Structure formats: C-alpha cells, structure tokens
Amino acid sequence: MQLVPIIFNSKNISGIAGSISIACWIVVFVPQIYENFRRQSAEGLSLLFIVLWLLGDIFNVIGAMMQNLLPTMIVLAAYYTLADLVLLIQCMWYDKDKKGLLEQVKKNVDPVHLSPANPIDESVLQDVFNEYEPLLPRLEEEDSQSYDSLELGTEIVAKKKENVLNDLLIVSGVIFAGFFSWYISYCSGLTKGPTEKDPNFAKINLPAQVLGYLSAVLYLGSRVPQIILNFKRKSCDGVSFLFFLFACLGNTAFIISVISMSVAPKYLILNASWLIGSAGTLLMDFTVFIQFFLYAKPKYEKLTVDD
16 A cells, blocks of 8 residues: 555545544444443433433434445444444443342342331441441541642642543544544545535435434434433543543544535535534533532532542
8 A cells, every 4th residue: 555645625524524524433432331330330321311312313224324424424324323322232232230139139128127116136236336347446546647738639630640641642642543444445536425516415315314414313312311410410420531521523524524515505505403403402412511510529529428
C-alpha cells in the first residue's frame, strides 16, 4: 500500500468524520457494559431508556437501508441495535439477580420476630451484635484519629486529574483509530461512495422517511427517562461518563459526515430525520453532562455521609 496525500474535499471530510463516528460508536457501549459488569448491577440505567433507544435503532437501520443512505449510517444503525441488546440483557439479568436476592432475604426472615409481642431470642441478638461489632471500635478510632483535610483534598484533585488525563487519552486514541482506518481505505481506493451525480443520490423514499422520523422521536424520548432517573436519585452513579461522551462525539461526527457531503436542499431534506435525531439527542446528552457535574460529590463528602 502506497501512502497518498489527503485531498480535503467534501467527500473525504465526510468519510473522515463518518469513520470517526463509527469508531466512537464501536466503543461507546464498552464503558457502560464494563461499568454494569463491575458493579454487577444496571440500576443506574433506566430500562425504558434502553428499550426506547433499541426501538429507535431498529427503525433507524430499516429506514437507512430502504433510503440507500451512506454506508456509514447503515453500519452504525446495525451496530447500535446489537449493542443495545447487550445492555438490555444486562439490565434484565442483573435485575433478575437482584429480585432473587430480595426473595431469598424475605424467606430467611422469621415472621415471629417481626411481631413486637414476641421478644427476639438472645442468640439472634448476639448474632446481630457480632455482625456489627466493628462499629464501636471504629467510633473509638475516629475519636483518636484526625485527618489532614489539605492532604486529602490534594489526593482527590490529583485523582481527578489522572481520570481526566486517562479519558483524554482514550478519546484521542479512538479518534485517531477512526481517522487511521479511513486513511487505510483511502490509500487502498476503497472510499468510493454516492455522489451528487448518482441518480439515486437524493431520491426520497417515503416509507423510509417515516421510519427515520419515528426513529428520531424515539431517540429524543429515550433520554427523558434517564434524565428523570438521575434527577430522582440526585446521582449519576452507575452511569458511565465515557458512555455519554462518546455518544456526543459520535453524533457530532455523524452530523459533520452528512452535511459535508452536500448542502443541497433535497439532500438535507432526505437526511433531515437522521440529522434531527442526532442533533436532538446531542442536546439531551448535554443535559446528562450537566447532571454529572451537579450531582458529583467529592470523595471526602461521600465518606462523611456514609459514616
């Protein structure tokens, strides 16, 4: 393969942005899937959020194929659907385990001791005291120890900087991977796509358009349950920051890939539903970002609350 200088015309800019968008969406679900696996819980995610997103992706992939849209759009839509299914399975699986644990706890509860008329057996009290025995020594240790707040604050700031640096490295790596994959295809002459000279370039398919707009509505509506859940919990625990960050980057790159191909009115009308869906969810995701910063608590504050 021979290296070829890049000509930054509308077609190549669209290809670069589309490739970066694909790279973002390939990895977007990984942080959230890992977060769910690490916590063995998906309670931070709204189930309705995942279901609506899945339905939106299903209509999206069908509509994109019917409308003969850019290959980027079709590949992304198909991948979204598969990734949504993984998240949905996680939500249902961990929810099932949680319900099973609750049922087990209920079975182990002795209803006799739930009545105030029946005193609890002394052995039961002893088990309870043994279970929480570390509480008293801990209180004594807290009285005898003093924390250096300045040192603790410095550690927290250093940890935050480290996390930000790691996130920047991950994001930069994904963007570079997207660009590099496009460049390999470019040098190999595999970046051919539809142009304005093609007869079907901006031919509108009504059923596909209906599916596209329905998909856009579902995308916009999917974020609402998650935003409400975060608001009720006053927390974004269990939700991966990178999950929504890559979603924003993916949508932004996708919009660039579409509008850089052409700004002809008919072409924009043809892609309007997909552009509305991406731009709308982008704005909704910014709301989630605001929640991340509003509900973020310093580690020392969390320790105080827990203690």
